[in-house]
Amino acid sequence: MEEDKIEAFFRGMKKSDEQLVIPPFVKQKKTRRLPSFLYAAAAVVTALVVVVYLVRQGSVERVQPGEVIILVYQDAPRTHSLMDVQEQSLSDWESPTDYLSEDLE
Amino acid sequence: MDRRQLEELLEDTHRDAYLWARQCCNYNDDLARDVLQMVYLKIFEGRARFNERSGFRTWLFSVIRYTAIDSLKQSNARAHAPLEGDLAMPADDPAEEDMDYKALLQQLPEKQAEVLLLAFYHGMTLEAISTVMEIGLGTVRTHYDRGKKQLKTLIEKTKIQNHGGR
Numbered sequence: 001m002e003e004d005k006i007e008a009f010f011r012g013m014k015k016s017d018e019q020l021v022i023p024p025f026v027k028q029k030k031t032r033r034l035p036s037f038l039y040a041a042a043a044v045v046t047a048l049v050v051v052v053y054l055v056r057q058g059s060v061e062r063v064q065p066g067e068v069i070i071l072v073y074q075d076a077p078r079t080h081s082l083m084d085v086q087e088q089s090l091s092d093w094e095s096p097t098d099y100l101s102e103d104l105e
Numbered sequence: 106m107d108r109r110q111l112e113e114l115l116e117d118t119h120r121d122a123y124l125w126a127r128q129c130c131n132y133n134d135d136l137a138r139d140v141l142q143m144v145y146l147k148i149f150e151g152r153a154r155f156n157e158r159s160g161f162r163t164w165l166f167s168v169i170r171y172t173a174i175d176s177l178k179q180s181n182a183r184a185h186a187p188l189e190g191d192l193a194m195p196a197d198d199p200a201e202e203d204m205d206y207k208a209l210l211q212q213l214p215e216k217q218a219e220v221l222l223l224a225f226y227h228g229m230t231l232e233a234i235s236t237v238m239e240i241g242l243g244t245v246r247t248h249y250d251r252g253k254k255q256l257k258t259l260i261e262k263t264k265i266q267n268h269g270g271r
Contacts, residue, residue, distance in 0.1 A: 005257050010225035013206035017124060023138050025119040027112060028149045 106155060114161050115145060121227060125166050128222050129173035132207050136180065140173045147172065163233045166223070170237060209259050217252030220245055 106114075115122070126144070127137035144165070147153040153168045155161060210218045216238070223229045223237060235245045 003253070005260055006221070006225055006253050009204070009206065009256065009260055012204060014226060016206060022120050022123050025116045028145060
């Protein structure tokens with residue numbers, strides 16, 4: 001008796017729910033997930049590309065200066081550079097201590 | 106179970122799943138739609154897996170129930186709480202189809218209403234209900250018996266009110 005009333009109640013509820021608009025079943029789109037190591041590889045490649053790009057940009061700037069200016073100071077005092085030293089042959093060469101041996105003679 | 110089989114099973118149980126989601130979401134259609142979408146996403150992404158230890162429908166109902174509980178907590182909605190003025194009001198026509206089923210069930214304690222819905226509306230066995238609700242069989246029986254008694258009293262009370270109101 002109790003069960004009948006309960007069953008009738010839920011039958012009525014189901015009947016009233018028949019009027020409900022059930023949203024259609026939407027098939028899920030397949031989302032292909034790449035293996036995680038591919039994400040890491042992609043990140044490394046991207047970082048490398050960025051580094052190479054930055055390095056190349058820097059080197060291009062260094063290679064192609066806008067103008068090269070060479071300053072020459074003409075009144076500068078002459079310095080004893082290696083270029084001024086005259087080459088001496090072996091026969092012309094005199095020892096700086098040669099006089100010592102002369103005295104002994 | 107491959108994706109195609111899973112999709113077929115979900116499509117077959119979609120109507121029941123939606124109705125159960127709606128009942129778990131305090132009869133809120135928008136929330137039920139969102140909850141069911143979340144459930145399908147969980148399943149397809151492998152976050153909820155059917156281990157075939159219970160029937161597919163039993164497992165699906167369990168996932169729906171827990172997702173709905175989480176959603177209700179997040180949205181601060183009052184699950185299964187009767188709203189003021191939303192209780193069974195005397196109808197002009199006391200015919201059964203005019204009974205406010207939702208309001209009557211909302212007057213029952215939450216677990217009793219859930220057990221009765223699963224048993225009488227969705228035709229589940231008490232064992233399956235204990236799986237869906239993750240409670241012992243003895244507890245399910247207690248909710249079932251008390252729920253039936255309380256609901257019967259409420260139905261009779263509503264009928265008397267309906268007749269008195271005429």
